[in-house]
Amino acid sequence: MVRKFNFIFLYLLLTLLLWFNMACNNSGQEPGVVALVNGSPIYLHQLEANYDFLHLEWGETLPPSVEHLQQEYGQILTNLILYKLVEQELAVRGLEVTDKELKAREEEVRQDYPPDEFEKILIEEYIDLNYWREQLRLRISWEKFIQEVLRPRVKIDFQEVQDYYQKNLSEFYLPERIKFLVFSSPDQGKIKKALISYKKKTEVEELRKKFPDMIIHEYFMRVDQLPMIWAGEIKKLKPGECSKIKNDKKSFYFLVVLKKEQASLLEPFQAYSIIEEKLIQEKIRRLFLEWVEDTLQKAEIKINVMLLKKKESDNVREEN
Template identity: 35%
Template sequence: MPTHLRARLALLTLVLLALFSGCGRKDQDDIGVVAKVNGRPIHLEMLEYQYDLQHFDAFSGSLPTVGALREAYGKILGGLIALELVNQELDRRGQDVTDEELAEAEATVRKDYPDDAFEKMLAEEFIDLAMWRKHLRYTCGAEKFQRLVLRPQIHLDYREIEAYYREHLDAFRLPERYRLVVVHGPGRDAVEKALAHYGQQKNVKALAEAFPGLQAREVTAPRELVNAAWAEALHNLAPGKTAVVSAGRGAYEGLLLLERLPAETLDIAQAYPQVEAALVDERLQQAFDAWLAKAVDASVILVSQRLLHKEDDEDLPPEAPPADPAQPGGQEGVASGNETG
């Protein structure tokens, strides 16, 4: 999902829940439905799936309180509601995510996992494939919405580019840097032979193919950020020369210095792609906020009462007695986003 959309969905949660908490109630008989967006349901299983993904590595051995769980579910539900609104807008435009697009997105993910490693990963992390695909469809929808709906609205002129460049000049100042080829692998001799091979071919890809047991890449590293071993090896190294340093546990890193780059400030022409990207991202946030406010206002959004109304004793640890044993439990219900109570 595009970063700016993810951030805006998180912020939207507070707006949505504030809106719902002041609304009237209706009866709802749908089992496992935690919200409806213009009649389309959002199921508890998707809410639980999203929660598990976000808290997979956060389990500390203690159970969360009901209040903490309600808050977490509420935040996640706000994002799901916004994503459902996005998908409905794409559907209205005839640009919804097709099965072919979904299959292509899945294939892109799977190509990073050889053989059956993808299924094994899902099993090890207790991820249901059907739920993963539903989540992927939401993600594809958000990306498609940005590309087809929001991006065409963004138009920049040179004056905006120039003003942003002047206001953020520090962001375009580059420190002293090393541009070098790095070869990593076991055995000093193999690393030295690989460096010599590069000296003849001048091709990192050819080097990696000729020495399959080694890793080779070209990098540009700020001088003040290189580690002590690299700093010592590169200190008096002339461009075109090589050095080998220990990487620990029998591994070595070979360094071939291509050039030393001085500190500099990018001019506006050089900085243009970065400035444009930053401004486009800012405008996309604004366009999404404006669209979402209208979409929420024009929609009927129903949310389960149990995600909205806090009980007096729900923040107590599970083993503690209720603060008020006589407090009655809440009744299942929903809130409407376009009704006032």
């Protein structure tokens, strides 16, 4: 989404450039229009829907101030303007999101829910289906813009990756890590039986079936991030060894160390894909910011001055 590319910077950039473009009042406009982006309207109901979605769980005892509302509406409007510009760019290139694409993506989402449950969940979350579809279309537009407009312009060569690796070695240091199992149950008798069975080489999946009420978790953690209650015992155990049965006052448990990995440094070939993706994302971010600045300079964007703070609107040239 747009926020991945430093939303605050974009908000300030767009706001600054809009002040130097033009603003408009309501005279002669279609009712409910809060902004025009190259003649294409953004409506008040879109602002309100986005604002309401952001504050579904708003629990403040006092209503927000006018200044706060203006600021939040301004940020939402910035987002909508950016999406509008992205959609227009896609349309020029013949890449706009089709109804067929939207329907296919919606069906993908619905497959994760039982029949008729998707609409029920939207209703429970107070989300209008049409609003959800509008947001889905924006998401698809954004993905297409990144993948089909910006990504083809990004090139990464081996030397760039090598230079990044040498300058950022600390990012590729892997501290000592341990993979281990935790068996726990409030029933001490079951824990004793599970420990005996495990020592007889019974597979973990078999133990899960044999003791369905027992909690059996596998962890793979850095040594310096181990919970204190387990750290001392785990560090003493060798791979394959089990701890004695312990009691943490909530349940009985024992630990099994599966594997210990020593601290190491990723080799360049191991880190290549990680670095490449990081460099790609950084170049896409830069290209996007350049595109925003260039597009805004050429765009005709008109904003309803009623949305602007008084001190800001004093610096804006209004259309009569």
